[in-house]
Amino acid sequence: MLKRRLQPFVDQLPILKTLKPIKKDKDSTFYIVRMKEFYQKLHRDLPATRLWGYEGQYPGPTIVEKNEKVNVLWANHLPERHFLPVDKTIHGANKGAPEVRTVVHVHGGTTPPSSDGHPDAWFTRGFKQTGPQFKRKMYHYPNHQDATTLWYHDHALGITRLNIYAGLAGFYLVRDRHERSLSLPKGKYEIPLIIQDRSFHEDGSLYYPSKPQRASPKLPTPSIVPEFLGDFILVNGKIWPFLKVEPRKYRFRLLNASNTRSYIFSLSSGQPFFQIGTDGGFLQAPILVKQITLFPAERVDVIIDFSAHKGQQIILRNTGANANPKTTGLVMQFRVSLPLSGKDESTIPSRLKTIHRLPLNQVQKIRHLTLDQKKDRYGRQLLLLNNKRWDAPATETPRLGNIELWNLINLTNDTHPIHIHLIDFFILNRQPFDVQHFKRSGKIRFTGPPVPPAPYERGGKDTVRVESGKVTRIITTRFGPYTGNYVWHCHILEHEDNEMMRPLIVKPE
Structure with missing residues (x-):
């Protein structure tokens, strides 16, 4: 596996091409x-x-x-x-x-x-x-x-x-x-950023482990690993790239497409992000945030204003779990080195969208769904949803048009990004509980007050961070407009691939 240090910020950020229709x-x-x-x-x-x-x-x-x-x-x-x-x-x-x-x-x-x-x-x-x-x-x-x-x-x-x-x-x-009616930065001033971590062999080929680090001799070869954290951070397919920008506002769409790694993003200049959107689209109004946490599959839509930073070099940093400040703590660099090509006429609107919150009295079904941790026949970690494997008959079968409240009860030692197909939802709160008491009695005994979602996750979501030892409450939008077979699952890909996924069947009214 590649252990030598690669120099950061030597490759220009690729601007992703737009697919042309046939x-x-x-x-x-x-x-x-x-x-x-x-x-x-x-x-x-x-x-x-x-x-x-x-x-x-x-x-x-x-x-x-x-x-x-x-x-x-x-x-x-x-x-x-x-x-x-x-x-x-x-x-x-x-x-x-x-x-x-x-x-x-x-x-x-x-x-x-x-x-x-x-x-x-x-x-x-x-x-x-x-x-x-x-x-x-x-x-x-x-x-x-x-x-x-x-x-x-x-x-x-x-x-x-x-x-x-x-x-x-x-x-x-x-x-x-x-x-299109909003005067947000657009054209070359709007840039999607897909962020992933990878490891490599000396010859440049991808490294992905064939067994867990402390593998039992009983394990098959290859054997799935419980998680994967790469040694290098890539943005749009380049390791630690740089982007030359003008001293003006830019719109960036950040996507965490890593297998396991979560990120806490901040700027080395100390300036805030103007967040305008989440997974489900625009927030009701922009918010100022100094840092943003993204678990796998989550997205944020932000504006960064470089107008007061002419001539500076600003690093997009990661201070998330397991981040090394010299390697995986670096994401990319902004070089405010381009001359202003014209007056910046983009604005950050005071209002972006009207979000109609769904009242709790319209909820037709309340579900209590556990995140469970076991061992498989080889002694490997096995993570389950509602204590059931993928092939067990579907138990989440909402009716078309129904609104549901899901209590996601995390009994595992990990935080899991849970993704539900077809619909968006809103996070209500997270509340700590006594895990051992629940395992003994099947009853929830809370150990602290409910905590509302962070400001950067208060819009529509399709993926939610479900923290260990907490009940995460979400309220769905109306299931539909289609019926049929869908799924819900953890978006840590090593978990999803090994049973932490369940069928979701939307039934007719």
Whole structure:
């Protein structure tokens, strides 16, 4: 594994390309997106790295839609063998399943079930083999959501962690008329940032462990690891890049697309972020925050004002858990070195959106759902939702149009980012409780008052940080507008791939 230190801030930040449609008419837009293997330079001083990516690039091209119907043919052109270690003892990867399978999920999308990227709707190269939930080759995205920052990524059962680590991820932005009416920074002053961690071998190839560090001799080879933290931070596919900016306002969409790592972002200049959005789109009004915590799959939409920092170099830092200030504590550098190309006419509106909070008296169902920790037959950590494995019959079966309140009761030692497909929700609060008392009696005994969500997570969400030893309460938007098979799961990919995922079936009224 690569142990030498790479010099930070020597590569320019790549600006992600926007995907071009194959065909566009008044009714819909049509894309073909091919998944390919290729080699790409991720740092000046590393040889090119073998990767998988949408349209042969890492990260994949950005898809931008404006409340218009989209049809996408996702085409698997990948090899039949994986270049990362596949554990064939975990669900989805065993029972003679093809080693390389893919299926695409638009994360945060309000999507029909046949196009949602169900983990069992996988397909192989040329659709030679397909999974039990596979329904169609062409995926349909209505894009009738409010403007928001989504992303698309692989979601194949049992190998999601490997496929995303190999490079299968990209942005999916939804725009609308309301967003266009706001005078936010746009064009070259609006930049999506996809942030991931990776480790490498000396030859530039990706390193991903084939076993846990303290592996029992009883473990299979390869064996899934309980989590993965890389040694280097990449932004838009470059290790610790720099971006030259003008002394003016810029809009950045930050996405944590790492397997396990969480981040606490701040700026070395001490200046605040003007946050304007969360997973579900715009906040009601901008807020000033000095730091932002993002767990895997969470997004924030922020404006950084460089107008008072001409000539300075500002580092986007990470002070999250396990961050080394000299390596994983660095994310990227902003160089306020470009001349102002014209008057900055963008503004930060005092009001962004009207958010209609759902009253608790409209809740039709209250669910108490546990996050559980056990051991599997090899003695490995096994994390479950509601103490059930993936293949157990669905127990979360909301009715179309219903609003639900979920109490997520975390009995494990970890914090888990829980993602629910199809709908958004709002965080109500988090409250500590006596875990051992609950394990003995099945009853919750709170040990402290409820704590409201942080300011930066008070908008619509599709992924929520569920902290150890706390009950996290969320209220959903109305389930719909579709019925059918969806899922909810932890978005630490090593957990998701090893049973911490459950079916979610939206039933007719």
